[in-house]
Amino acid sequence: MSTSTDTLNIPGLRMTKQRKEVYRVLTETRDHPTAADVYDRVKLSTPGISLATVYNCLETLVEHKAVKQVNFERESSRYCPNLNEHGHFHDEITGTIHDIKFKDGIKLSDFLDIPEDTHITNLDITLRGILPKN
Amino acid sequence: MSTSTDTLNIPGLRMTKQRKEVYRVLTETRDHPTAADVYDRVKLSTPGISLATVYNCLETLVEHKAVKQVNFERESSRYCPNLNEHGHFHDEITGTIHDIKFKDGIKLSDFLDIPEDTHITNLDITLRGILPKN
DNA sequence: AGCCTTATTTAGAATAATTCTAAGTCTTAA
DNA sequence: TTAAGACTTAGAATTATTCTAAATAAGGCT
Numbered sequence: 001m002s003t004s005t006d007t008l009n010i011p012g013l014r015m016t017k018q019r020k021e022v023y024r025v026l027t028e029t030r031d032h033p034t035a036a037d038v039y040d041r042v043k044l045s046t047p048g049i050s051l052a053t054v055y056n057c058l059e060t061l062v063e064h065k066a067v068k069q070v071n072f073e074r075e076s077s078r079y080c081p082n083l084n085e086h087g088h089f090h091d092e093i094t095g096t097i098h099d100i101k102f103k104d105g106i107k108l109s110d111f112l113d114i115p116e117d118t119h120i121t122n123l124d125i126t127l128r129g130i131l132p133k134n
Numbered sequence: 135m136s137t138s139t140d141t142l143n144i145p146g147l148r149m150t151k152q153r154k155e156v157y158r159v160l161t162e163t164r165d166h167p168t169a170a171d172v173y174d175r176v177k178l179s180t181p182g183i184s185l186a187t188v189y190n191c192l193e194t195l196v197e198h199k200a201v202k203q204v205n206f207e208r209e210s211s212r213y214c215p216n217l218n219e220h221g222h223f224h225d226e227i228t229g230t231i232h233d234i235k236f237k238d239g240i241k242l243s244d245f246l247d248i249p250e251d252t253h254i255t256n257l258d259i260t261l262r263g264i265l266p267k268n
Numbered sequence: 269a270g271c272c273t274t275a276t277t278t279a280g281a282a283t284a285a286t287t288c289t290a291a292g293t294c295t296t297a298a
Numbered sequence: 299t300t301a302a303g304a305c306t307t308a309g310a311a312t313t314a315t316t317c318t319a320a321a322t323a324a325g326g327c328t
Contacts, residue, residue: 150306
């Protein structure tokens with residue numbers, strides 16, 4: 001899990017302590033927190049931070065593709081530092097959210113009925129369910 | 135496209151004129167309208183209807199699986215009378231939303247890295263992109 | 269180091285979609 | 299035909315998020 005000392009550097013962006021802390025919190029516990037969750041966690045190290053700043057930082061990180069924004073139905077957005085293309089599984093027993101890897105070598109057009117050379121700019125796959133033998 | 139005279143009958147539910155109209159509007163133009171869109175359309179035939187009722191009717195139809203609720207990021211929910219399992223493609227050029235069929239005979243575990251016998255209760259696949267030669 | 273320009277942060281107000289509330293109306297079954 | 303419950307309604311309330319305007323902080327330049 002915790003390997004690289006995730007120090008973020010985005011060219012052209014000031015890496016303020018707020019941005020660093022928001023990003024650190026996201027990489028520290030990869031449980032897909034909401035903005036409010038991030039706010040609570042960042043306040044521990046940066047008590048003066050405001051919720052608006054957390055929203056701003058998250059938005060900036062998402063825009064610069066340092067973080068992914070994940071939506072489940074109409075719930076609050078959640079944030080995820082896993083930049084690999086992946087889906088999400090919401091475990092209905094534990095309430096936890098897991099990243100799901102795509103099987104190697106599959107293309108969307110292998111399982112979806114779309115023209116072969118459609119240019120996909122965004123893909124969301126989210127499942128909800130119950131794991132076996134739970 | 136328009137084959138069956140989609141008259142809805144859900145056992146145990148009163149098919150009020152509001153519910154009928156909301157459902158009719160959804161089947162009439164399958165363009166994934168929002169609740170506000172549905173409201174505007176239903177008002178033409180049922181001027182006295184309230185937005186709250188449209189929300190109530192949509193919720194009831196979704197609960198009884200007569201209609202699917204579709205979410206794109208944090209936009210307003212959209213509604214879809216196609217009950218087959220399918221995904222959605224948001225065409226960035228035209229702004230339209232198309233249903234996407236899954237290829238025959240594929241299982242989720244063919245392309246997603248999940249335990250074979252996971253019980254999936256809900257699946258959302260939404261893509262955004264640009265169709266070829268557009 | 270000190271200054272300038274601009275980016276960023278902040279608190280609080282504003283917004284937008286949706287849900288809730290409480291009262292009124294309609295249905296249905298007896 | 300009437301009581302009970304289901305449904306609808308208008309408007310208030312809620313909630314997540316965005317906006318606003320003022321204050322602060324960062325970097326670059328001298």
